Amino acid sequence: MHLPFQLTVLGSSSAMPTSSRYPTAQVLNVLGRFFLIDCGEGTQHQIRKLRVGFSKLNHILISHLHGDHFFGLIGYLSTQILLGRTSDLYIYAHSELQRYIQFQLEFLGIREMDYKLVFHPLNFRKEQLIYEDEKVSITSFPLKHRIQCCGFFFKEKEREANIKKGQIKKYDIPIKKIKNIKKGADFVTENGEIIKNAKLVTPPPKPRSFAFCSDTIYSESFIETIKDVDLLYHEATFAEIDKKLAKDTFHSTGKEAAQVAKLANAKKLLIGHFSARYKKPQLILDEAREIFKETYAAEDGETYTVEIE
Amino acid sequence: MHLPFQLTVLGSSSAMPTSSRYPTAQVLNVLGRFFLIDCGEGTQHQIRKLRVGFSKLNHILISHLHGDHFFGLIGYLSTQILLGRTSDLYIYAHSELQRYIQFQLEFLGIREMDYKLVFHPLNFRKEQLIYEDEKVSITSFPLKHRIQCCGFFFKEKEREANIKKGQIKKYDIPIKKIKNIKKGADFVTENGEIIKNAKLVTPPPKPRSFAFCSDTIYSESFIETIKDVDLLYHEATFAEIDKKLAKDTFHSTGKEAAQVAKLANAKKLLIGHFSARYKKPQLILDEAREIFKETYAAEDGETYTVEIE
Numbered sequence: 362m363h364l365p366f367q368l369t370v371l372g373s374s375s376a377m378p379t380s381s382r383y384p385t386a387q388v389l390n391v392l393g394r395f396f397l398i399d400c401g402e403g404t405q406h407q408i409r410k411l412r413v414g415f416s417k418l419n420h421i422l423i424s425h426l427h428g429d430h431f432f433g434l435i436g437y438l439s440t441q442i443l444l445g446r447t448s449d450l451y452i453y454a455h456s457e458l459q460r461y462i463q464f465q466l467e468f469l470g471i472r473e474m475d476y477k478l479v480f481h482p483l484n485f486r487k488e489q490l491i492y493e494d495e496k497v498s499i500t501s502f503p504l505k506h507r508i509q510c511c512g513f514f515f516k517e518k519e520r521e522a523n524i525k526k527g528q529i530k531k532y533d534i535p536i537k538k539i540k541n542i543k544k545g546a547d548f549v550t551e552n553g554e555i556i557k558n559a560k561l562v563t564p565p566p567k568p569r570s571f572a573f574c575s576d577t578i579y580s581e582s583f584i585e586t587i588k589d590v591d592l593l594y595h596e597a598t599f600a601e602i603d604k605k606l607a608k609d610t611f612h613s614t615g616k617e618a619a620q621v622a623k624l625a626n627a628k629k630l631l632i633g634h635f636s637a638r639y640k641k642p643q644l645i646l647d648e649a650r651e652i653f654k655e656t657y658a659a660e661d662g663e664t665y666t667v668e669i670e
Numbered sequence: 671m672h673l674p675f676q677l678t679v680l681g682s683s684s685a686m687p688t689s690s691r692y693p694t695a696q697v698l699n700v701l702g703r704f705f706l707i708d709c710g711e712g713t714q715h716q717i718r719k720l721r722v723g724f725s726k727l728n729h730i731l732i733s734h735l736h737g738d739h740f741f742g743l744i745g746y747l748s749t750q751i752l753l754g755r756t757s758d759l760y761i762y763a764h765s766e767l768q769r770y771i772q773f774q775l776e777f778l779g780i781r782e783m784d785y786k787l788v789f790h791p792l793n794f795r796k797e798q799l800i801y802e803d804e805k806v807s808i809t810s811f812p813l814k815h816r817i818q819c820c821g822f823f824f825k826e827k828e829r830e831a832n833i834k835k836g837q838i839k840k841y842d843i844p845i846k847k848i849k850n851i852k853k854g855a856d857f858v859t860e861n862g863e864i865i866k867n868a869k870l871v872t873p874p875p876k877p878r879s880f881a882f883c884s885d886t887i888y889s890e891s892f893i894e895t896i897k898d899v900d901l902l903y904h905e906a907t908f909a910e911i912d913k914k915l916a917k918d919t920f921h922s923t924g925k926e927a928a929q930v931a932k933l934a935n936a937k938k939l940l941i942g943h944f945s946a947r948y949k950k951p952q953l954i955l956d957e958a959r960e961i962f963k964e965t966y967a968a969e970d971g972e973t974y975t976v977e978i979e
Binding site: 376377378379380383402403405406409410412426427428429432433435436439440443444457461464465468469470508 | 711714719738745749752753766770774777778779817
């Protein structure tokens with residue numbers, strides 16, 4: 362069974378793009394649902410290049426309104442028109458983004474579109490459930506940046522247990538009973554014997570999760586929200602040598618990102634949003650690994666998979 | 671002597687970018703002066719990747735206000751702020767572009783910048799000299815597109831003739847006379863002999879020129895303006911099989927671009943703005959070459975040099 366939970370990094374630079382890194386954009390694939398997180402300039406090129414596919418992508422989350430996180434949006438939306446998109450496109454962002462997009466569409470003389478843009482304003486003061494279906498939920502939570510900024514926490518829903526095929530045969534369990542057994546019910550045989558649920562099923566895999574934290578100064582305010590996360594993306598714009606600069610600009614160092622991962626008991630940490638002042642993020646990575654061994658430096662075009670345990 | 675006259679293609683796709691082509695943007699280097707022509711999404715990445723250098727680039731020309739020709743501008747301008755630019759940046763475009771940029775800067779909370787943006791509105795009804803210095807002039811001229819659109823004609827100024835070093839010695843020409851001889855004057859020796867100018871100098875090289883024509887339906891209205899151009903860039907969005915589509919969308923086919931090159935007596939034709947419907951522009955190129963042999967298909971990252979004759 363193919364149950365993808367995969368993050369693809371489209372861009373991993375900070376505000377100033379480099380020759381090898383685009384500004385922030387990521388695509389998360391949760392069981393075939395695709396979520397675009399931030400949309401820096403060039404996002405649509407990367408999506409095309411990496412063959413992510415536009416049509417499956419119905420939800421766009423924008424963490425905050427600094428240009429390197431949303432300048433690619435108008436081009437993205439324009440291309441959707443050219444592609445003949447008809448299905449709704451949901452945008453989760455600061456309420457002001459709607460005004461910005463509407464100004465641009467009017468400026469371009471686009472009065473009608475074949476698809477609907479549905480804007481969901483984010484709450485920057487407290488945690489909020491912004492998306493939920495039968496497979497996955499998304500919670501936004503405030504980060505601490507120069508302007509209002511949100512992180513996002515994606516979590517799979519609890520799965521049903523898997524019934525053991527051999528037991529169905531052994532106890533002659535009728536099909537109509539299986540649904541309840543998967544949900545935890547015991548089974549009573551024809552002669553009244555109670556077969557405990559634990560004997561009939563293998564427990565469901567642990568729901569997988571991903572947290573996106575960019576951009577933010579070091580903060581422990583959201584640790585509880587992302588507790589035990591499988592994959593944590595946390596910005597790490599600076600190395601320790603530029604710690605003061607990190608503080609002044611409300612960004613984090615690799616070490617600080619690692620500290621958050623450690624406190625949150627994350628399984629894996631992905632760092633990115635690297636300042637263009639460093640040719641390579643190796644130093645930031647090394648410093649982070651001193652605190653949290655399972656740290657990796659995001660690279661444009663790379664896909665990071667969270668496996669089922 | 672290094673006297674560059676070079677066009678670098680940053681993007682050669684039409685409205686829908688592909689995995690290998692960015693939307694329209696080109697940089698023309700005339701004797702060390704750099705002009706950015708159109709600024710589709712991703713222009714700043716291409717400039718960085720191709721090491722064109724931002725600092726030398728003081729003039730941006732935007733042919734028209736379709737997104738694929740200017741969506742990269744706001745990112746470009748933002749990056750200039752981050753780079754600490756202080757020198758003026760001149761933008762030649764539809765007067766409405768100023769309103770668009772100002773809205774965006776205000777939206778981003780940018781009230782003051784260390785560099786000045788100087789907007790020059792284009793005239794879409796008639797030819798206009800929009801730039802001139804001692805080395806080069808730029809003329810804009812109307813194209814025929816769905817919205818107001820301009821082409822640009824770049825031409826080197828006439829150079830002075832080169833004086834033959836041997837003749838200076840032979841006739842003992844004083845330094846103060848040389849300036850006038852270069853401009854065409856004869857020389858009178860001490861004993862009254864008149865040495866004809868033609869004997870003293872080698873004629874200056876022919877001024878080089880480049881014309882940029884995108885986007886436009888087939889039109890002969892600007893042939894006189896670009897007459898005898900060395901390098902003509904003309905859009906060729908479609909192949910002949912889609913000729914009707916070209917007409918309907920006010921674009922050209924390769925064959926039509928070639929016809930313009932032929933009538934204008936161009937030396938070389940560069941075609942681009944290829945529709946994403948064709949995997950490769952080979953068919954468009956082949957069709958153009960039937961009419962005008964010296965046709966080339968633009969490729970992102972390629973530089974096309976106009977040599978001194």
